[in-house]
Amino acid sequence: MPLPRPSLRLALTTAAAFAGGALSAHLATATPARESPYEMLEQLGRVLVLIENEYVEPVDRRRLVEGAIKGMVAELDPHSGYMPPQDWSIFQSDTEGKFGGVGVEVDFREEFVMIIAPIEGSPAERAGIRSGDHIVAIDNKSVRDRSPDDLIRAMRGASGSKVVLTIKRPGKEAPLHFTLTREVIEVASVAHKLLDDGIGYVRLKQFQNGTHDELLEAAGKLRKSNGGELAGVILDLRNNPGGLVDEASAVADEFLTQGVIFTTRHRERVVDEVKAGPGGALRRGPLVVLVNEYSASAAELVAGALQDQKRGTVVGAKTFGKGSVQTLIDLPGQAGLRLTTMRYYTPNGRAIQARGVQPDVLVEAAYVADKSFGVLRESDLENHLPAEGASGGSAPTDAGAPSADGGGADGGDTHLGVSRDIPKNPTGGADLALSIGYQIVRGVLKSKP
Numbered sequence: 001m002p003l004p005r006p007s008l009r010l011a012l013t014t015a016a017a018f019a020g021g022a023l024s025a026h027l028a029t030a031t032p033a034r035e036s037p038y039e040m041l042e043q044l045g046r047v048l049v050l051i052e053n054e055y056v057e058p059v060d061r062r063r064l065v066e067g068a069i070k071g072m073v074a075e076l077d078p079h080s081g082y083m084p085p086q087d088w089s090i091f092q093s094d095t096e097g098k099f100g101g102v103g104v105e106v107d108f109r110e111e112f113v114m115i116i117a118p119i120e121g122s123p124a125e126r127a128g129i130r131s132g133d134h135i136v137a138i139d140n141k142s143v144r145d146r147s148p149d150d151l152i153r154a155m156r157g158a159s160g161s162k163v164v165l166t167i168k169r170p171g172k173e174a175p176l177h178f179t180l181t182r183e184v185i186e187v188a189s190v191a192h193k194l195l196d197d198g199i200g201y202v203r204l205k206q207f208q209n210g211t212h213d214e215l216l217e218a219a220g221k222l223r224k225s226n227g228g229e230l231a232g233v234i235l236d237l238r239n240n241p242g243g244l245v246d247e248a249s250a251v252a253d254e255f256l257t258q259g260v261i262f263t264t265r266h267r268e269r270v271v272d273e274v275k276a277g278p279g280g281a282l283r284r285g286p287l288v289v290l291v292n293e294y295s296a297s298a299a300e301l302v303a304g305a306l307q308d309q310k311r312g313t314v315v316g317a318k319t320f321g322k323g324s325v326q327t328l329i330d331l332p333g334q335a336g337l338r339l340t341t342m343r344y345y346t347p348n349g350r351a352i353q354a355r356g357v358q359p360d361v362l363v364e365a366a367y368v369a370d371k372s373f374g375v376l377r378e379s380d381l382e383n384h385l386p387a388e389g390a391s392g393g394s395a396p397t398d399a400g401a402p403s404a405d406g407g408g409a410d411g412g413d414t415h416l417g418v419s420r421d422i423p424k425n426p427t428g429g430a431d432l433a434l435s436i437g438y439q440i441v442r443g444v445l446k447s448k449p
Contacts, residue, residue, distance in 0.1 A: 044068060073337065078381040079326055080340045088336035090152060095244060097187045097208040101156045102163060102180045104129065107415075108148045112136050112168070116415055119187065123180045129167065131420070136175065137166035159184050189243075190214035194222050196425045198231035199441050203422075204251065207243030207298045212250035219254075219281050232286035232441035234434070235306075238316060238418050242297025245325060245344075252305045254280040255287060255312070260347040261305045264325060271342065276309075287312030288437035291359060292417055293375050296320035303357045304346035314359040315437045321378035323352030324385055340385070351389035354379040361440070362396040363433040 048068075051059055066084055073082045083091055093099035103122020107114045113135040118125035135143055138154040146154075155163060159182055167176045189211045191203040200222040204211065222230060235255075242248070252261045256276035264272045289303050289312050300319045306312045325342040343353050356377065378384050413420055419431040426434045427444075439445040 073339070075383065077324070077340050077383050077385050078378075079322065079324060079338070081338045083336045083338065085334040086153060087149065088334060090149075090156065091336065091338070093156075094206075095208050097189060097210065099156055099185055099187075100159045100161075100182045101185045102165070102182055103185045104155075106135070108151065111144050113143050113151060115167075117420075119185060122185060123183055124178075127178050127180055129165070129178060130169070132170060133176075134168045134170075135165050136168050137164075139164050140166070157182050188214060190218050192218035192222055193422050193424075194225045195234075195422070195438065197442055198226045199438065200226070200230040200233045201236065201422055202233060203236040203238075204240055204299070204302075206240055207245075207247040207251070209244065209247070211243070211247040212254075215251055215254060216281055230285055232288075233282055234288050234290065234437050234441060235302075235312070236290045236418070236434070237295045237299040237303055238290050238292040238433070239294045239416055240296070240299035241294070242299050242301075242322065245298050245301065248298035248301050249274050252302045253277060254282045255306055256280050256309055257283050259309050262301050262344045262346060263349075264342040264344045266342045286441045286443070288440050289314045290433050290437055291316040291319050291357060292433070293317050293320055293377060294416065295357075296378075297322040297324075300352050300357050301344055301346075304350060304352060307357065307360065308347040308350070313361065313437075313440055314357065315361045315440065316359050316363050316433045318358055318362075318377075319352075319356040321352060321354050321356035323354070323378075343385070343388075345389065349389065351387060353385055354387035359396050361436060363436055 048061070048064060051064060052061060066082075069082045073080050090099070102124045103119035104124045105116040105119065107116055115124075115129060115131055115133040115135065117131045118129050137143060138151065141154070143151055155165075157163065161182050163180055163182060165178045165180060167178065169176055187205075187208075189205050189208050191205065193201045195201050200219070202215065202218055202222075204215070233255075249261050253276045257278050257280055259276055261274045261276055263270055263274070287306065289306055291299070291303050291314055295303065295316075296319065300322065303314055303319065307314045323343055323345070324340045325344055326338045327341040329337040329339060331337055343351065345351055346357075379387070413430040417431065417433065419426070419429065419434055422434070423429055426438045429435050436445060
């Protein structure tokens with residue numbers, strides 16, 4: 001969604017003023033502060049000149065200015081950010097679902113990077129890297145206490161380049177060393193499986209370019225495997241961090257025939273209202289939407305729309321609570337800006353920001369129930385946008401939580417509460433939310449009235 005033109009002009013004017021202040025800081029004292037619209041920028045220029053002239057070691061001006069820009073944008077909220085060229089390139093690769101890398105789905109820990117699963121056909125899978133392996137070093141540099149962004153940059157690179165992963169495998173004392181040649185990795189955002197009784201399971205990992213098309217392809221394959229229309233659908237949005245809003249609204253549209261999907265507001269003014277059209281590919285049959293505390297942003301938008309339109313039953317834990325929209329802006333020098341420009345609301349006008357979507361049937365994951373695994377939501381983040389407007393909804397039916405045995409953060413048959421391998425009949429399995437959702441779709445359990 002493009003940024004309004006006046007805002008772009010303001011951004012460019014401010015940038016020009018910053019450059020002038022930095023280069024001619026010694027002239028700034030000639031203008032009284034009360035007459036200058038750029039008092040703080042002039043102060044920044046003075047500090048820059050002082051650092052360049054007086055710091056104990058020579059400094060890189062570009063690095064200093066880039067750090068100042070990053071700090072300025074970071075003061076806004078946790079989701080706005082200035083990205084230098086390399087970071088911007090990685091971010092765009094994530095939204096496109098295509099990048100140069102080794103092909104592993106990972107979870108970042110303080111002392112290691114855990115392999116959730118190698119991507120089928122990737123260099124990592126061909127080399128023998130397994131689910132549950134721990135990456136402890138990349139190119140002989142420890143991963144301990146490094147940021148996820150830094151580790152992603154280290155693992156990714158141009159197709160044909162090499163990277164060395166040092167891995168500790170549970171049950172083996174000696175570390176394993178894998179020298180991998182990076183390739184262009186294409187990551188599918190939709191996974192599907194036909195369950196017993198003609199029920200389709202569809203998992204959306206994130207919303208990237210092409211997710212809507214992938215959903216339609218998955219729906220077609222499920223119908224073909226079933227020999228006709230599905231008896232119902234389980235839409236799994238757990239651990240989905242969000243992504244592209246246009247793709248998310250197109251996905252929601254496939255489950256609806258009419259009505260509002262979401263609205264966006266900028267400084268308390270409604271600026272857009274997105275509506276569903278007729279003929280959605282998955283508009284018929286029972287629907288359950290699975291969510292958890294890691295369902296965020298665009299995933300919450302979809303869950304909130306389907307809940308408010310009474311299209312399906314939302315099962316799981318309260319979602320993350322990121323109800324803001326970021327506009328992506330290309331900047332000169334191949335850098336980019338991710339700027340929070342709007343809040344979005346469900347069809348009934350419910351605010352998601354710092355509140356999340358409350359499920360109809362509450363199912364806490366085992367790692368939440370045993371209190372040994374910290375859960376961080378939007379409202380816990382520093383500088384988060386405050387909640388506003390109505391939260392709506394009513395208290396959910398509490399289905400309890402599974403035993404912590406085998407259902408921890410990364411143990412047994414589940415990862416973060418989600419089955420690693422979806423059974424044809426999930427009833428009674430370790431994934432309690434999936435089990436309950438499956439039985440609701442089948443009509444064995446009653447959904448919330």
